[in-house]
Amino acid sequence: xxxLNEVDDGTFDKEVLQAxxxxxxxxxxxxxxxxxxxxxxxxxxxxxxxxxxxxxxLNVDDASITTQQYFINNLPRLLLFxxxxxxxxxxxxxxxxxxxxxxxxxLK
Numbered sequence: 680x681x682x683l684n685e686v687d688d689g690t691f692d693k694e695v696l697q698a699x700x701x702x703x704x705x706x707x708x709x710x711x712x713x714x715x716x717x718x719x720x721x722x723x724x725x726x727x728x729x730x731x732x733x734x735x736x737l738n739v740d741d742a743s744i745t746t747q748q749y750f751i752n753n754l755p756r757l758l759l760f761x762x763x764x765x766x767x768x769x770x771x772x773x774x775x776x777x778x779x780x781x782x783x784x785x786l787k
Contacts, residue, residue, distance in 0.1 A: 682722050683736045688744040691737070696763040698733055701785050705736040706746065706756040713772050714755040720775045732782050761785050
């Protein structure tokens, strides 16, 4: 069971776009093996940045509006939001250090 909070079409705006801190959104699906492999890494990133940036996950099968809005065609996908806007993206299965570097550059 994941420790990451989950957002969906109904909660995305409040939890991500209106967040005071940068928010990393992990777009995933239960049928996506690379997503399942990557999830523990994303959880570790969430622990590392606790208090400085938020990390949530969004199941594309349960949030079709948000998935289409951000043109999520491949999984896994990581989008970073700051001030209500998408500011960075990573696709595939980047390592924890790469994800961390992406977040760090938007904390300044």
